[in-house]
């Protein structure tokens with residue numbers, strides 16, 4: 724479903740990503756790991772349309788998407804979360820989920836003003852989807868709370884719900900376990916696995932929590948100083964000498 728081919732990204736004199744390739748199949752959880760500054764987030768920023776890569780191709784469902792704006796990429800079904808939670812903090816929890824759907828569907832202003840039947844039907848479906856995902860991530864009781872007042876772990880779950888209401892086929896999660904306690908990380912683990920198993924979503928995961936990565940990944944890509952170092956199953960990665968030297972040995 725996703726193929727990244729020889730992706731490169733240069734910032735002035737710094738080659739932050741150098742010929743990185745990876746692929747993601749339907750219903751797969753693929754992780755990208757590597758030391759700080761390895762270029763993981765830059766790969767995500769290229770995949771999600773935040774950066775226009777300086778080299779290489781990104782194919783989603785066979786279509787080239789490199790250099791396309793982020794809103795077009797997300798409408799194709801490829802959506803992401805951020806390393807630092809980015810919610811509308813002064814809106815309520817449920818409003819965050821409704822706004823995500825409006826932005827995604829490119830709602831027609833005139834239809835909205837006239838409140839046509841099809842518009843009302845879509846509004847109802849948006850509300851239903853919001854309610855479903857609030858229940859699913861355990862935030863229903865907090866639906867009318869300001870998002871900025873939620874605990875950090877709850878904000879992280881809301882971010883995932885905000886992606887899921889747009890019904891993506893590929894979800895990109897940038898360090899979703901950062902700042903979570905062990906119990907919250909366990910919940911997150913189950914949630915990510917269920918996105919794949921129950922909703923047929925493929926997941927690309929950037930994460931420093933190795934036990935989470937090893938536990939849920941179907942395949943892992945390791946990058947080091949912008950360059951691909953290894954890829955394989957968790958078992959293969961665990962035993963790879965280069966990886967142990969460059970990364971796992973550090974931890």
Ligand SMILES: Nc1ncnc2c1ncn2[C@@H]1O[C@H](COP(=O)(O)OP(=O)(O)OP(=O)(O)O)[C@@H](O)[C@H]1O
Pocket residue numbers: 734737739757758759760761762763764765766
């Ligand atoms: N917009 C930018 N302009 C200039 N340099 C950048 C930019 N974004 C990232 N970099 C540089 O690119 C390199 C890779 O950064 P990136 O954030 O992709 O690493 P990372 O693997 O995600 O790190 P971490 O695990 O710490 O989040 C770093 O040297 C970083 O300073």
